[in-house]
Amino acid sequence: MSKFLAQLKMGFMNGMVYRGQTVVWMLASLVWIAVLPFVWLAIYGDRETIDVYNKQMIVGYFVLMPWVESMVASYIYESIHENIRDGSINQFLIKPTSYLLHYFWDETGFRVQRFSMTTLVLLCAYPLLSAYAALPTLAFVGWWIPIFLIAAILNYLVSALVGILAFWTTDGEWIKHIWWAVQTFAMGFLAPISFFPETMQTILRASPFPLMLEAPITMLLGTTTDAALAAMVAKGVMWIVILFSINVLVWRFGTRRVEGIGM
Amino acid sequence: MNRLKHHLRIYRAIVANAVSYEAQYRKDTIAKIVLNLVWLGMLFLLIEIIFTHTASFSGWSKEAVYVLMLFWAIADELDIAFFNQVSFIPDYITDGTLDGLLIKPANTIFLATINLRMKAVYRLITELIMAVGIFFVFDIPVTALGLFLGVILLVTGVMALYSLRLMLNTLAFWLYRISNINALFYMIQSLGQYPLDIYPKTARIILLTAIPVGLTGFVPALAALGNAPGWLILLSFGTSMTLFILATRFWKFAIRRYTSASS
Numbered sequence: 001m002s003k004f005l006a007q008l009k010m011g012f013m014n015g016m017v018y019r020g021q022t023v024v025w026m027l028a029s030l031v032w033i034a035v036l037p038f039v040w041l042a043i044y045g046d047r048e049t050i051d052v053y054n055k056q057m058i059v060g061y062f063v064l065m066p067w068v069e070s071m072v073a074s075y076i077y078e079s080i081h082e083n084i085r086d087g088s089i090n091q092f093l094i095k096p097t098s099y100l101l102h103y104f105w106d107e108t109g110f111r112v113q114r115f116s117m118t119t120l121v122l123l124c125a126y127p128l129l130s131a132y133a134a135l136p137t138l139a140f141v142g143w144w145i146p147i148f149l150i151a152a153i154l155n156y157l158v159s160a161l162v163g164i165l166a167f168w169t170t171d172g173e174w175i176k177h178i179w180w181a182v183q184t185f186a187m188g189f190l191a192p193i194s195f196f197p198e199t200m201q202t203i204l205r206a207s208p209f210p211l212m213l214e215a216p217i218t219m220l221l222g223t224t225t226d227a228a229l230a231a232m233v234a235k236g237v238m239w240i241v242i243l244f245s246i247n248v249l250v251w252r253f254g255t256r257r258v259e260g261i262g263m
Numbered sequence: 264m265n266r267l268k269h270h271l272r273i274y275r276a277i278v279a280n281a282v283s284y285e286a287q288y289r290k291d292t293i294a295k296i297v298l299n300l301v302w303l304g305m306l307f308l309l310i311e312i313i314f315t316h317t318a319s320f321s322g323w324s325k326e327a328v329y330v331l332m333l334f335w336a337i338a339d340e341l342d343i344a345f346f347n348q349v350s351f352i353p354d355y356i357t358d359g360t361l362d363g364l365l366i367k368p369a370n371t372i373f374l375a376t377i378n379l380r381m382k383a384v385y386r387l388i389t390e391l392i393m394a395v396g397i398f399f400v401f402d403i404p405v406t407a408l409g410l411f412l413g414v415i416l417l418v419t420g421v422m423a424l425y426s427l428r429l430m431l432n433t434l435a436f437w438l439y440r441i442s443n444i445n446a447l448f449y450m451i452q453s454l455g456q457y458p459l460d461i462y463p464k465t466a467r468i469i470l471l472t473a474i475p476v477g478l479t480g481f482v483p484a485l486a487a488l489g490n491a492p493g494w495l496i497l498l499s500f501g502t503s504m505t506l507f508i509l510a511t512r513f514w515k516f517a518i519r520r521y522t523s524a525s526s
Binding site for chain 1: 291294295298301302305308309312313315316317319320321443444446447450451453454457458460461462463466
């Protein structure tokens with residue numbers, strides 16, 4: 001456990017050393033607040049609600065998005081791709097530690113920093129935003145830990161899978177781009193899933209993607225129910241088992257393809 | 264005149280090199296084109312989702328929004344095809360590549376920022392074909408003059424984008440590790456893929472002047488559809504020219520103060 005805590009500390013310190021980069025990433029995620037509320041408010045027009053969302057709630061949805069994302073999002077596919085392509089993964093394979101767990105803890109350290117900065121920015125902006133955005137509700141506070149934990153683990157497992165696929169490709173850019181395209185729609189970055197056509201909703205709700213971002217946000221906004229949250233937790237656990245198994249299998253087949261050079 | 268011919272000769276060599284380089288990676292090129300079609304499909308899906316909730320998006324019809332989205336996508340592709348090199352300026356500075364460019368007998372901005380990415384050219388061709396298809400499918404009424412004006416304004420919009428990105432990346436002379444500023448810029452650029460009418464007045468002014476992402480999709484689309492007022496066209500030309508002059512002057516200012524990264 002102490003080695004993982006050391007990795008967490010290293011991840012946090014790396015983030016502090018390159019503070020400028022962290023600020024830029026945070027600003028990039030805050031751009032969503034600048035764009036999509038206006039898109040959807042223009043769509044609302046004179047209407048008060050679409051589905052269960054009134055105008056304040058839809059603005060609140062996008063205001064909460066960077067905060068939730070800072071806690072649950074995972075970008076380890078970038079590091080895994082780079083390690084596989086330049087061969088530096090070899091040094092991890094000979095170490096008595098799990099490569100994927102190493103990056104989990106490393107990213108958690110960076111995540112703590114990102115979460116702190118985003119929280120600070122939103123707290124400062126909240127007096128201004130509260131006139132236009134719905135506040136998070138404590139109605140489902142008992143579900144916070146399981147829902148956030150499931151979202152973070154699912155994000156990590158999918159991100160790791162996207163990264164590991166680099167064992168089979170010479171250029172991992174196209175995999176990343178496909179993932180970005182899928183997650184933009186499927187995770188709820190553009191709108192709550194309930195805004196999509198019925199067929200799309202059915203397909204997306206069968207996947208783990210809505211659990212990775214939309215579920216925590218809807219929980220915070222109170223646009224869900226205890227029964228729905230219980231179902232989300234059950235589905236989340238099922239998907240964690242499935243994705244973990246896939247990760248283990250793909251990792252095993254992938255590492256067989258690695259050839260060490262100069263060792 | 265001789266100087267222009269000299270740079271045209273250099274660019275001819277760049278083009279020949281780009282074509283022969285891409286010819287080695289045909290499968291990768293095809294994969295990138297397919298990926299681009301998926302990405303465009305996602306943009307169009309977003310338009311369809313928007314128009315399941317409303318018949319008019321801030322006064323814009325579905326067909327007009329398709330035109331705007333396509334102009335924005337084509338501008339983005341032109342920027343990547345010819346000016347993607349701008350994103351590497353921070354790396355040139357930190358790893359010393361810029362030193363080699365400074366001693367060459369050609370304009371440094373030209374060498375550091377102008378290139379040709381054939382993959383982007385192929386994607387551009389598919390987007391142009393798609394644009395023609397959209398115009399026919401939706402039977403969008405355009406005049407030759409409107410289309411011509413739209414194309415000219417598209418080019419000035421791309422020049423404005425190039426200038427802004429050059430200014431941002433020139434900051435690397437002082438800030439060094441800011442390569443992810445281009446990721447932030449891309450997020451800001453996404454503000455221009457929607458009609459500017461959805462934003463508050465102050466934001467509209469900013470998006471047409473200081474951060475002129477509105478010049479890439481909004482203004483050219485208005486012109487192509489025959490709805491662009493004269494002052495907006497003049498503003499577009501004026502903003503692009505001003506930004507270009509500022510960007511080149513800022514670059515020269517930075518170069519004068521540059522001290523080599525190597526011995």
